[in-house]
Amino acid sequence: MRDVEVLVIGGGPAGLCAAAAAASLGAHVLICERDYVPGGQLVKQTHKFFGSEKQYAGDRGIAIGRRLIEEAHQNPNIEVLTEATVIGIYEDGIVTVFHRNQHIKIRPKRTIITTGASEKFLAFPGNDLPGIYGAGAVQTLMNVAGVKPAEKVLMVGAGNIGLIVSYQLLQAGVEVVGIVEAAPRIGGYLVHASKIRRAGVPILTGHTVKEAYGKDKLEGVIVCKLDEKFQQISGTEQDIPCDTLCLAVGLTPLTELCWQAGCEMAFIRELSGHVPLVDENLETTVPGIYAAGDVSGIEEASSAMVEGRLAGYAAAGSLGYEPEKAHERREAAAAELSELRSGPTGEKILAGLEKTAAKLAARKGEAKGC
Structure with missing residues (x-):
């Protein structure tokens, strides 16, 4: 059994950014990546990114991936496990990982699910x-x-x-x-x-x-x-x-672990499938479990990276790591997301997010009624 402060499931753009954000505030982070190298989709994206300098505009995906991977390996607060497939999140909060022919049990204080998506x-x-x-x-x-x-x-x-x-x-x-x-x-x-x-x-x-x-x-x-x-x-x-x-007919969020963890789910067409209901901190309805990137709705990699940072700041702040700074950085990440989603290309995503917010509010209202 391993005790971990922040467990990040998935070492793609959202996961790497979530880990970096949480670690920057002092939290100790473990990334579990099922592939033999982290980076997710970035490792094969040779095109240049759009957005702003904060989202690495003008850099190619492969270069962004290398930078994020290098930063994770150099950060003493981050440990990266590759060839580590998370096979279960159980009712007692224990997470089971299959890592190079052995099973590891992890007891995280906070979990950030960044499992990405699969092709349709x-x-x-x-x-x-x-x-x-x-x-x-x-x-x-x-x-x-x-x-x-x-x-x-x-x-x-x-x-x-x-x-x-x-x-x-x-x-x-x-x-x-x-x-x-x-x-x-x-x-x-x-x-x-x-x-x-x-x-x-x-x-x-x-x-x-x-x-x-x-x-x-x-x-x-x-x-x-x-x-x-x-x-x-x-x-x-x-x-x-x-x-x-x-x-190339679209992607579906990989939400199996969200379902298994007991997160409240909803089918939101604009977000490309069933997604977990999350609040402004990207925390699901299961306390201590966050979801960021394509697992919570299909968008561009730029948005996934910013969502990862937002979830990382929120998770570390909830553990008591520099809560004021965590709040400020989370607000800055939220503002970045709003900017990325502005204009015609973001209308579909915003419509989907409005539906998830309404469903989450309705759920909270029902809970109060009970």
Whole structure:
């Protein structure tokens, strides 16, 4: 049994920033990361970030990841366990971790869940053929393993992930034959879409995959148009030969540990699935357990890092570590989040957060009534 002040589950951008924030106030932090190296999605993101200097604007994701990892390893208040999968949070508060062929039991005073998200997939005939990947898997093959994943790719999804990975495929010498997007317009940033269009890659909005075909592996994809109710329009089929179909159709928060811990959950469409209800400190309905990053709603990595800092300051402050400074820094992080979510791109997230706040308020009202 190990006693820990702050346990951070997940060593991605949110987790690393949460650990750094809590440690900066004096708290002792343990990060459990299931991969062999921390960094999460940052380790394969070669594009430059937007935002402000505080969110590392102008730096590439891989450089940000290296910086955060180095800072964690150099901080005497932070311990990083890699190849450490958290397999349970139990009713007595004990957390079980499988670390390199042994089980470790941890008794944390505060827990910050930053487990991130998993990729969504599409259902269509032939979707089990070899050659059909999630965009994250393709990005890992290219940018982490150094493997050229395909010769001719069709991308599904024109959000930021689909656009960015398409451009990175082009940089790796892969032919991108097109991008298919079900929505009537592109969902990603215009700057990413413009680079794709300048490269001559067609973006078919209002289209979807009807079926994939091939004998022993993917040989091509049939796409078709969608009407205003997202129903396939007969007679609009196009046959697109390709050896790889890359799916970038969204992410789902990885909330299994939140469910197991007994956190109050709600399905919020704008946040991409079931998420834990959290207060202004990102504390869940289970006292002492916080949730930050994609596990509490899908956003950009910049927002995940700021949420991580906010949760880290809140957790350390609740343990008595410089509570005034913790409050000031938490307020500054909250202001950063508001700035990141301003404008049209943040409307969806803000709508989702309003729903979670309303559900949390209703829950508290019910509790008072009892």
